[in-house]
Amino acid sequence: MHESPSYEEIQAIFLNHHVPASAAEAHGTLAGLLCVDGRLDCGQWLNAVFGEDKAGLAPDERASCETLCKRTREQLDAFDFSFELYLPDDDHPMTDRARALGEWCQGFLYGLGYKLGGSDWPGECREVLDDILQLSRLDAEHADETDEEAYAELTEFVRAGVQLVRSEFEQNASPQLH
Numbered sequence: 734m735h736e737s738p739s740y741e742e743i744q745a746i747f748l749n750h751h752v753p754a755s756a757a758e759a760h761g762t763l764a765g766l767l768c769v770d771g772r773l774d775c776g777q778w779l780n781a782v783f784g785e786d787k788a789g790l791a792p793d794e795r796a797s798c799e800t801l802c803k804r805t806r807e808q809l810d811a812f813d814f815s816f817e818l819y820l821p822d823d824d825h826p827m828t829d830r831a832r833a834l835g836e837w838c839q840g841f842l843y844g845l846g847y848k849l850g851g852s853d854w855p856g857e858c859r860e861v862l863d864d865i866l867q868l869s870r871l872d873a874e875h876a877d878e879t880d881e882e883a884y885a886e887l888t889e890f891v892r893a894g895v896q897l898v899r900s901e902f903e904q905n906a907s908p909q910l911h
Contacts, residue, residue: 737804738797740821746794750786757833758840760819763802765844767809768899775802809899816896818888827880832873834888839869841895856901861894 743756752759759782766773766781779787779798790798801819808816820833842865854862868887876884 737801740819742797743801746797750783750789752782754782754840755833755836757820758836760801760805761837761840762844763805764809764895765841767806768895768902769845771806771810775799778802812900814896816892818892820888827876827884828873830884831871831876834884835869835871835873838865838891842866842869855905858898858901861897865891865894
């Protein structure tokens with residue numbers, strides 16, 4: 734498997750190129766796109782994130798972003814619960830981590846193209862996506878270090894939910910035998 738670049742490395746690339754999304758939100762978008770289409774080309778994600786500025790990426794910046802894309806695809810394809818949300822490390826303040834979790838959820842929903850009221854989501858996706866929608870509205874300003882356990886539970890819930898969504902899309906994409 735590819736080793737992912739650090740959150741700070743990707744965030745610095747985004748800041749350098751004035752990308753309005755955080756690394757967490759962009760990774761959420763990537764995960765959503767990959768849930769719908771596991772064969773998604775990394776260039777499509779880079780277009781979604783950088784737009785016209787994609788051409789301005791230095792070779793090492795592009796390589797880091799592509800490595801993150803490939804690693805995320807590998808984790809989602811493995812179906813072994815190795816998928817991880819791309820969020821700031823535990824040494825960051827809880828408010829930053831909680832904000833990033835909400836942004837990750839926003840990006841994931843964007844990547845899926847999820848809209849409230851959608852009724853054609855496979856299997857148990859709708860319930861999970863409704864919960865992720867609620868988490869995308871997380872009020873990070875009131876989070877503090879005592880919320881560590883709740884934060885861990887929420888990130889685990891989202892991680893498992895993403896894997897469920899991916900699995901449901903995979904099953905619905907497979908030809909059915911009768």
